[in-house]
Amino acid sequence: MAARPSATVVIPTYNRAELLRGTLTALAANRPPDEGPFEVVVADDGSTDHTREVVRESGDRLTVRHVFQEDRGFRAAAARNAGARPASAPVLVFLDAGVRPGPDFVRAHLAAHARGRRAVIGYTHGYRPDLSPPDVLAAARRDLAPAEAVRRHGDADALRDVRQPVFERFGYDLADALVPWQWFWSVNCSVNTSDFRAAGGFDEDFRSWGGEDLDLGYRLHRGGTAFTVSRAAWALDTPHERSTGADLASNAANIGMLADKHPEPVTELLWAFFARPADRFEIRHEWNVEDEYRLVLAAAEQARGTDVRAELAPLREVAGDQRVVVLGCGAEPPTGLAAGVRLFDFDGRLAGLSGPGGRVGHALGVRLPFADGSVDRILVTSRLSGLWERWQAHILAEGRRLGAQVDVPFLSRTVR
Numbered sequence: 001m002a003a004r005p006s007a008t009v010v011i012p013t014y015n016r017a018e019l020l021r022g023t024l025t026a027l028a029a030n031r032p033p034d035e036g037p038f039e040v041v042v043a044d045d046g047s048t049d050h051t052r053e054v055v056r057e058s059g060d061r062l063t064v065r066h067v068f069q070e071d072r073g074f075r076a077a078a079a080r081n082a083g084a085r086p087a088s089a090p091v092l093v094f095l096d097a098g099v100r101p102g103p104d105f106v107r108a109h110l111a112a113h114a115r116g117r118r119a120v121i122g123y124t125h126g127y128r129p130d131l132s133p134p135d136v137l138a139a140a141r142r143d144l145a146p147a148e149a150v151r152r153h154g155d156a157d158a159l160r161d162v163r164q165p166v167f168e169r170f171g172y173d174l175a176d177a178l179v180p181w182q183w184f185w186s187v188n189c190s191v192n193t194s195d196f197r198a199a200g201g202f203d204e205d206f207r208s209w210g211g212e213d214l215d216l217g218y219r220l221h222r223g224g225t226a227f228t229v230s231r232a233a234w235a236l237d238t239p240h241e242r243s244t245g246a247d248l249a250s251n252a253a254n255i256g257m258l259a260d261k262h263p264e265p266v267t268e269l270l271w272a273f274f275a276r277p278a279d280r281f282e283i284r285h286e287w288n289v290e291d292e293y294r295l296v297l298a299a300a301e302q303a304r305g306t307d308v309r310a311e312l313a314p315l316r317e318v319a320g321d322q323r324v325v326v327l328g329c330g331a332e333p334p335t336g337l338a339a340g341v342r343l344f345d346f347d348g349r350l351a352g353l354s355g356p357g358g359r360v361g362h363a364l365g366v367r368l369p370f371a372d373g374s375v376d377r378i379l380v381t382s383r384l385s386g387l388w389e390r391w392q393a394h395i396l397a398e399g400r401r402l403g404a405q406v407d408v409p410f411l412s413r414t415v416r
Contacts, residue, residue, distance in 0.1 A: 005063065006035035007091040007106055007190070010083035012076045014045040017054045019098030022238055024054065026100035026146055028061035033107045038093075040064040043083030046071025077202035077212040080186065084196060093190040094213075099124065100146045101188075101235040108232035109190040117195065118226040119181075119217065121174075122188035122233035123167070125150055125159045129247060138239040146236040159236075166288055172229040178297075179266055179290050180227035181217030188235045189213070195225050203261075209247045211254025214270070218262055259367050265346050266293050268366040272394050296364060299386040300347035308381040309334045311409050315341050315379070323376045325404070327365040327395070328383030329355065344368070345383070365395045368402065375402035382410035 009027060013020050020042065027040055040062050042055050046069060055066040067082050069075065084092050093109050095101065102108075105122070112120040126141055135141070137158045140149050153159050161167070163183050174180035199219040206212035221227065252275040259267040269289040308330045318324055318338040326333075329343035331350055343355040344363040351362035361369070364387070365380070378399050380388070388395075388408070396415055399406040406415040 003036055005037055005039040005087075005089040006033045007038040007093050007110055008084070008087035008089040008193075009038060009040045009093045009095055009106065010043055010080055010087075011040065011095050011097055012043045012045060012079040012083065013047060013051060013097035014071075014074075014076075014079075015047045015049045015051070016097045016240075017047070017049045017051045019238055019240060020051060021054045021058075022100050023095065023097055024058040024062060024064070026102075026235075027105070028058065029103055029145075030101065030106050031104055033110050035110055037063060038106045039087075039089065041083040041087070042066050043079040044068045045075050045079040074208050075204070076186075076209075077206045078204040081201045081204065084193070084201060087193060090193055091190055092193050092196050094186045094188070095235065096187045096237075098238040098240055099127070099187055099235045100238060101233075102146050102150065105233055105235060108230050108234075112228055112230045112233065113190065113192065115228075116226065117192060117224075118228050119184060119192075119195070119220050120190045120233060121163075121183055121185070121227065121229045122190070122235060123161050123164075123229065123231045124185075124188045125154065125161060125234060125236045126239070127185075127187055127237040128162050129242065129244070135239050141236060141239050149236055150234070166290070167229045167231075170229075172231055174227040174229060177227070177290060179270075179293055181221045182214060182270060182289055183229075184213055184217030184220070184227065186213035186216075187237070188233070190233070191220065191225070195220060195223065199223055199225075206254055206257070208250040208254060209243075210251030211258050214255070215258045215261065218258065218267070256367070260369065263367075263369055264348065264351075264362045265296050265364040265366075268364050269293055269296070272366045295390070296346060296387065299384075300349075302386055303328070303347065303383040306330065306383045307332070308383055311381050312337065312379070323374065325365075325368065325370070325375050325378045325402075326381065327363070327378060328381035329360060330381070330383055333360075346387070347383075364391065365398060366391060368398055370402055372401055373403035375399075375404040378402070378404045378406045380406065380408045380410075385410055 058064050091113050109120055137153050170177055202212045203215050255271050255274045259271040269292045312334050316336045322340050324341045326343050329345050344361040346364045350360055353360040
């Protein structure tokens with residue numbers, strides 16, 4: 001009976017046979033982990049090129065299998081799940097086709113997992129899905145062995161992981177980060193197989209580029225999985241043609257789907273960063289909602305004793321067919337509010353309290369769970385005064401989407 005592999009490396013691919021060849025060649029050059037041999041699963045999303053042949057040729061150097069699913073459009077999430085489904089290894093490593101790992105890649109991922117239950121973010125040299133600049137190191141990245149390319153050029157801007165400033169800020173350990181899952185990208189990451197399955201794997205409703213890895217990271221984090229970064233588990237992205245504009249548009253739409261699945265201020269912030277930049281809101285680092293979320297939590301603490309019952313009392317006179325949303329309802333909204341009033345607060349400690357129209361929702365107001373044109377009025381209470389200047393453009397934009405006038409009584413202001 002064959003020994004259980006130490007890790008299963010899952011590589012989704014679609015018509016990228018030569019990029020896949022580079023990835024498999026680099027994996028074949030990995031030093032065997034002390035925990036035992038690893039296996040590779042190529043999760044094919046319906047390729048029509050010579051992917052099968054490339055996988056077959058690598059079989060004399062790797063323990064590798066080819067899992068194929070019919071081409072029904074972009075289904076990378078489903079492909080990754082198909083690759084992970086038969087895995088018996090205790091650790092799942094996800095790696096994109098065309099990303100060539102360093103010689104100790106698998107060993108480093110396993111070493112990170114040996115320090116406790118965690119999801120591991122591998123450092124990825126040269127991965128910039130948001131930009132397509134002229135690549136002065138393209139030849140080196142393509143033609144040199146990964147270790148040699150990194151030895152020669154690893155400190156060059158073009159080969160730095162775009163997330164490196166965040167990694168350095170946290171000392172490559174995200175234990176103190178509030179939103180570590182925002183940096184959990186499936187280009188190079190790993191997770192305990194049991195945690196992956198307990199979280200339900202990748203959500204296969206994501207059927208275009210982007211977002212499914214953050215969604216998984218969110219669920220892992222909510223389930224108690226810690227996150228860390230391993231610079232030793234590094235890999236090098238091979239330059240290739242990207243549909244950057246289309247990919248980023250797809251990613252923004254998918255972040256919206258993530259926010260709708262998990263409605264709360266932190267996912268609203270993530271969506272705002274990707275999908276709705278505001279002229280007056282400067283985003284210093286487009287991948288980072290960490291600092292903004294800390295500001296929201298600080299504002300919630302500051303507003304903890306703010307009583308807004310007097311601000312909400314006029315809503316008792318609201319006509320029964322008027323649809324009103326309150327942002328910042330507080331812990332004790334007045335009784336007798338009209339049935340069409342829906343209450344929200346950005347303080348998570350208040351979410352789930354009973355209120356008119358159902359339980360209090362958890363929201364800042366940047367993205368609300370209502371259809372276009374379905375709200376008559378949004379009332380913003382003084383509990384949001386500490387956040388209003390920073391987020392007013394986004395909340396007003398959401399009011400326009402919903403067809404609502406936005407009342408801000410603490411500023412004596414109404415916006416239509």
